[in-house]
Amino acid sequence: MNYLKLAFLVLFVIPSVVMGQKVINSNFLGNWANSGTGAWEYGFYEDGAVAFSDFWKYKRVGFGKKRMEVVLENGNQTIELKIKQGKNGNISIARDGAKGEVFRPCDGKDFVAWVGDDTVSFSRPLVITDTVTIRGYIRNLDKVILPALRGYTFTCSYNGLLEEDDGEIVVPVDSSGRFTLRFTVSAPQRVGLAWGRMWKNIIVEPGETVLLYADASDWKAVPNVSKEEMINGKKDVLFMGKNARFHQEYTCFPYPLWMRDMYELREIAHSDMEFLRLAEADYLKSVVCFDSICGKYPNLSKRCKVAIENEWKYRFAATLMQNRFNLGRRQKFEPEYMEYVDSHFSVNEPLCYFITQHFSTFLRDYTSYVDHQKFRYVDGVGVVYIPDDRFYEALRRLKEGGRFEELTTEDIAICENINRKILDLSRRQTTDTSAFQTVVADKSMLYGKVNAYRSVPEVREQEEVITREYELLLYDTLVPDLLLKELCYAQLFMTGMEYDHKPLLPGMMKLADARISNPILNRKVKQASAVYQKIADKKLAYEASLIDVGQFSHISDADSLWQALIEPYRGNVILFDFWGSWCEPCKDMLALMGDIEKVFENEKVIFMYFAYSSPEETWKNVIKEFDLTGKNIVHYNLPPLQQQMIIEKMEVRGYPTYKIIDKAGNVTSRVLRYPLRPQSVINEIKAELERE
Incomplete structure (x- = not known):
């Protein structure tokens, strides 16, 4: 008996080495939720653990019969855990000498029956700015076989306070499946998380730390699974942190794939009100889904219900106002249409601006619609027409x-x-x-x-x-x-x-x-x-790229103007780019042109840019921002009438427009894709250069 006890004690103090070695009893592997609260608190894996929203190494591990003692280490911090097997697959965990608590196995594939009510409200926006930390562990990443799914990056995209703040952060996922990223927010903010073939949306708050767990074996790709399964299929995704309950519930709600967008609805609707009724039917289906889930899980957190209800509501609202782009010359919706919008939605929902994806779109399109009517309410006067000339x-x-x-x-x-x-x-x-x-x-x-x-x-x-x-x-x-x-x-x-x-x-x-x-x-x-x-x-690196168009002021027909513009560059292949300083896609493309220009800086290639309806100062500032000057780059900002001549001569139908001009000055039939695929542009220019 004494020998057995001695053997037990010796076995119990066998030290674990660093992460990467398999040292945990298989009975304790996996994720464990506190039975008293429903919260996921511990994860024990072959190469490390997670607890308190952070990663931990195994400093020491000892085994006994149906029990285990573990010392976890994170920098200078340590946690001592005594773990015992219990009934029905549960375990007991006692931390740092405290009384043990019962934990049950958990996954993130469905709603959790959380204990108690969560009546916490969202924090007040625009009071403080603080850092959000997102840590993640993607388990079984090494078992992913399909090359398309082996994306070792994690992307966090976000809608900023203002449209110009929108962006994304991409961080590498290390070989063990772990990553960490940080960014600052000044309000509750909806962010999109994407990795492999999985994505989830959550709403983070200033100062929050989130730990995310996902199982890469859940990754599926079309055509192996349907779009519905890929997006709404049950996947093992868990959250840890002070707002874990809210994140878990929020991500378990299905994405409403049944809600059609403006483009789908306009193909089948023959009037404003038919468009509205079709969109309304989709939304009412969402209401039924929402009510059903709330009925099944009556103690869903307050924030989750508020966020989902308004997300779907204002997706409907945004779709209705996006329909303004289908008005054409009519300018106005049928009266009943806007009466419905005004009676069902409000532009005065500040919280929805931050916690939903679609409220800001609704607000923008609603106010733009009113603005385009060119009327204003003026204090003491009433609704009046405001002229454009100030x-x-x-x-x-x-x-x-x-x-x-x-x-x-x-x-x-x-x-x-x-x-x-x-x-x-x-x-x-x-x-x-x-x-x-x-x-x-x-x-x-x-x-x-x-x-x-x-x-x-x-x-x-x-x-x-x-x-x-x-x-x-x-x-x-x-x-x-x-x-x-x-x-x-x-x-x-x-x-x-x-x-x-x-x-x-x-x-x-x-x-x-x-x-x-x-x-x-x-x-x-x-x-x-x-x-x-x-x-x-900023100074222009090569001012000669900006051509003085006064020398062409005497030319009044399109053919003569075009020949005069390209005459100095005959014998070169010319890339023609017609753009405007007011055009966002144009500027997005200009930002990519620098790398293409460098490929041909020592070749007989000219990059010829024509600006349309672009004020002088604005035109120059765009060129400065993207460093679009050089010996093989020319810019024209012609007077309005001559701009129109070029539009007609070159058959410009949209902005930006790209064409390749051969060495003799003729417009080729080469099809140019936008520079979002730079190599395709490079290939077309090279092909024209090599053509005899």
């Missing part, structure tokens, strides 16, 4: 501030009245020139004198400020909540900078400070302005 208001403000003493307020008022009548005649498409002459009458010299101020920089800046004030008025009218209103303000300033590709001028910065009081949003706007200021201050 020039005369800018003049008045500057004069009131002490500028332009040579102008009288009466001069400005007379010219504004003339301009209003001219605009009215233009809207009515009047072709009688005498009607315009009658409007101007004997004030033509005054009208010309006052309108000369349009080119004065401070007038243009003041016009921009006034325009932005009217744009902000849209959100003042539609969005009562201050935080959501300021988010809309900030988005407007950020979008404006991206569109203009230039920093905020002093007047615009003053307006931003006056309207955006939230320090986090205010700081984001100023940081973006600083980025564009840095671009504006």
Whole structure:
């Protein structure tokens, strides 16, 4: 008996070595949830353990009959665990001398019957900025056979506070299946997690640490499984951390594949209201699914129910407002359509901006739809039409501030009245020139004198400020909540900078400070302005790439213009790129062109860029940002009429448009894909170079 006891004790203190050796009794391998709470707290694997949202090495492991003692190590920290086998496959775990608790085997393939209610609400957004840490362990990664599934990276994509903040983080997964990534958030934020052929969406909060477990043996790929199985099939995914319950429940809800998008619905709907009813039927199916799951699991956490209910609701809402892109010349929906939207959805849901994917889309498209009607509610006046020309208001403000003493307020008022009548005649498409002459009458010299101020920089800046004030008025009218209103303000300033590709001028910065009081949003706007200021201050590496188009001003027909533009480059293969500084896909493609240009920098190849409807300063700043200058690069920013000639000559049907011109100056029939696949562009250019 003494010998047996001695043998037991000796066996119990056999030291474990480092991670990588299989040292755990198979009875204790796997994931274990606390039976008292339902929470996953421990995972024991062949090469290490997880606990307290972190990875641990086995420092020492000892075995006895139906028991095990383990010392886990993480840096300077250690945990001592005494583990015993219990009944029905359960185990007891006592940590650091405390009383043992019962744990049961667990997986993440379905909802867990959590103990008790979780009434925690989402944290208040835009109060603090803090780091989110996501650690992960992908088990059985070494057993994945299909090459398409052996992607040793983990991707976290996120919708930022503002559209310009959207992005993704890609980190490597090490050979043991582990990874760690960190990023900062200032509000509850929905993020997408993707690895192999699995993806999950969760909502993280500032300061949170999440540990994710997944089993790579669950990875499947089409055509081996259906799309439904690949997306909504049960998979072993677990979460650990303070919000683990919420994450687990949220990810167990199915993705509503039955909800058709705008493109699918427009193919079968013959009217606005038919489109609405089809989308509504899809949404009501989601409501039935949601109610069924809530009925089966009545103590689902408050955050989970709020997040899922609003995610599906505002997906429906976003689809309805996306339908505005199918209006064409009609401009407006049928009255019943917008009555339905207004009675079922609200643009005043600040929390939904952060925790759903689709609310921001709904908000953007709803406000844009209203904006395109060109009407505003003005305090004390009511709903009025706001004209596009802010020039005369800018003049008045500057004069009131002490500028332009040579102008009288009466001069400005007379010219504004003339301009209003001219605009009215233009809207009515009047072709009688005498009607315009009658409007101007004997004030033509005054009208010309006052309108000369349009080119004065401070007038243009003041016009921009006034325009932005009217744009902000849209959100003042539609969005009562201050935080959501300021988010809309900030988005407007950020979008404006991206569109203009230039920093905020002093007047615009003053307006931003006056309207955006939230320090986090205010700081984001100023940081973006600083980025564009840095671009504006940048010197062009090769100024000769920007061609002086004044030399072509005398040319009035498309063929002659085209020949003059390409004449200096005959004998070279030319890549023709027609783009616009306002066009996001164009700029996305320009960002990829640098690597293609380098391939041919010593070849007889010219990269010829034509800008369309792009202001001079904005045009130059885009070129500076992407470093698109060099000896084999030329840029043209022609006057509007000549731009139109090139559009017709080169049969431009969209932006960007690419064509290859042969050495003789002829447009080839080569089909060019966007530079998202740079090698295909490179191959086409090489093929043309080699052609005799």
